[in-house]
Amino acid sequence: MTKPPLTLYLAAPRGFCAGVDRAIKIVEMALAKWGAPVYVRHEIVHNKFVVDDLRAKGAVFVEELDECPTDRPVIFSAHGVPKSVPAEAAARQMLYVDATCPLVSKVHIEAERHHDNGLQIVMIGHAGHPETVGTMGQLPTGEVLLVETPTDVATLDVRDPARLAFVTQTTLSVDDTAEVVAALQARFPAIVGPHKEDICYATTNRQEAVKAMAEKAEAMLVVGAPNSSNSKRLVEVGARAGCAYSQLVQRATDIDWRALGGIRSIGITAGASAPEVLVNEVIDAFRARYDVTVEQVETAQENVEFKVPRVLRVPA
Structure with a gap:
């Protein structure tokens, strides 16, 4: 026929992308250097095929550090982690490797810089996503406010409308983010944006x-x-x-x-x-x-x- x-x-x-490629390479190189098992906090990247392949090679995926023994290496996923995670690993004297995508790390540094300058941060992102949790966890509770939609901007309760900056989750839709940014700038004309677009x-x-x-x-x-x-x-x-x-x-x-x-x-x-x-x-x-x-x-x-x-x- x-x-x-x-x-x-x-x-x-x-x-x-380069960040995912690097994260997978980190797990493979850690296994080659230290042997199995190597622990990975959260899925290294969000793909079942990739995770299953690394699991077969000796990676053990966990959600929290307390599931890891202290005598084996642990890797943090490409999405980034709150500051409390490496602090806990150091306190437990664990060997850890951070596979956070450098473009996510750039957003972390940006948020800290704004915080050091006395600004409260608004993050455009999805609640509960590991990258959002990691970025918000770079600063003390209340210093990063989360918005997902232009509607969220209307109800945002900020400390000082004249002392604000915004950052974004790197994996969002460019068009959706533009709408939220426009709403933020309309309501808070003094808000400071990134030097360069956060979306990777x-x-x-x-x-x-x-x-x-x-x-x-x-x-x-x-x-x-x-x-x-x-x-x-x-x-x-x-x-x-x-x-x-x-x-x-x-x-x-x-x-x-x-x-x-x-x-x-x-x-x-x-x-x-x-x-x-x-x-x-x-x-x-x-x-x-x-x-x-x-x-x-x-x-x-x-x-x-x-x-x-x-x-x-x-x-x-």
Whole structure:
């Protein structure tokens, strides 16, 4: 039987960013240097395939430090941790390695600088997300106020409207953040913003590629995990850019083929914590059912690389 034709638009850039690549490398290098088990506080990145792969190599994932023995190394996830976590690790004399993405660390430093200058911080982010918890935990309770939407800004109770600064979670939608920033600036004209956009280059680049792809594709699939903030934002960006069917899939087995019946074009991208092997798996699934023509939609090129911590670069 002849396969129906399908144009598959492949977003570039997509998948792993430099911060995720570095975090995974940190776990692998720690296992090579100290042997298994190496403990990791929280999922190193939000992707089940990646976590399961590292678990098979000897990583043990836990939610809190008290689940870790003191005689084995512990790694903090790419999302960042509150200051209380490394303080507790030091008090317990644990060997720890911080895999926080350098772009998240930049936001931490920014928040501390504003605090040192006597400003109260407003954070644009999602309540309960590890990155938000980590950033808010850099400063004493009450010094960082969280907002998610423009509506939240209207009810914000601040100490001094003239002494405010804002920071953002790095994995948010650029468009959503712009609306919240506009609401903050309208209500608090003196509020101080970041020197440079907090939303990371990889989040922005992946969202721009999705917007370009949405103009061409009848449907869009984002390869990523349901607990991955940047992956979920890509789905929303695709829908908002005019792609009527924009869905998140963890793997090819999650594709709803009935919903895609009759399509002639589809866009494929992947969140910053999704490995390319899962993208290839999805493409192969389409090749099995369609006569596929692949077209790359490239909106940016990335050559960013972050060094791993020195403790992993020196011999044991």
